[in-house]
Amino acid sequence: MKAIESRRSSVHFGSLATVCLLAAGFAASTGSAAAAESALLPQDAPHYRAGDNWTYQWSDLLSRTSRTTTQTVTSVHADGSASLQIGPGGRQLELTPEANVIPNGAAPNACGIALHFPLRAGTHYEADCQAVGAAGATVLRRAQCEVEGVEEIKTRAGSFTAIRIRMKGVWTPQSGAGGGPMEETLWYAPSAKRVVREEFQGRMGGKGVPATTATELVRYAVKP
Structure with missing residues (x-):
């Protein structure tokens, strides 16, 4: 019984670790998107140069x-x-x-x-x-x-x-x-x-x- 409980615990913690990694990846993706938006917006009009x-x-x-x-x-x-x-x-x-x-x-x-x-x-x-x-x-x-x-x-x-x-x-x-x-x-x-x-x-x-x-x-x- 102890062996079975041990295996269950390891599976449980493994699932938690996977969820945490997915959540961290989503947070990083969301954070990078928010960072890109804050870097570009608001955006002023461009300045042209001869030759562009x-x-x-x-x-x-x-x-x-x-x-x-x-x-x-x-x-x-x-x-x-x-x-x-x-x-x-x-x-x-x-x-x-x-x-x-x-x-x-x-x-x-x-x-x-x-x-x-x-x-x-x-x-x-x-x-x-x-x-x-x-x-x-x-x-x-x-x-x-x-x-x-x-x-x-x-x-x-x-x-x-x-x-x-x-x-x-x-x-x-x-x-x-x-x-x-x-x-x-x-x-x-x-x-x-x-x-x-x-x-x-x-x-x-x-x-x-x-x-x-x-x-x-x-x-x-x-x-x-």
Whole structure:
């Protein structure tokens, strides 16, 4: 009987030790996540430098088409905004002080509305912008944005500790019928000074298969 009790005791203590190790591992994981969040949030707007550059790959998951573009800062303005050149000798587009791209002839599909600094966990705000849709019509996007927190994300450019922003809203054409719900998630990485991944879904009238696109950073080079 004593031998049996001894074995039971050892099993009991072994189980307790396993539980303690699991609890310690969970606490360490939770602590590291909290530390990462406190280190990044709140986050102020980036400071651009001439020569900073980013190469992105845009993909349409339905048509399985993609394209890659490189954006390089050619000049930085007094308000913190910057002029970007697309590719070597390409056209110019503007980057706001809050890292949002302003749609123009060089980037008519751009609709940078989701970043509003300083970024703080749990912050909610409304944002809207106009862009040119796939059919060439002007489209208005209006969404509620939420800064959800910090997350580790892997991209073709490497792994980043990024701030995740979620958007939910609607898109509507400026003329004619159409429109529907949209959702978008962005990951902004302070070390890259830009959004490093973006996922978008939009439905026509809330029905059918959603248009799904993703934009991901492929490579970058930025100055402190």
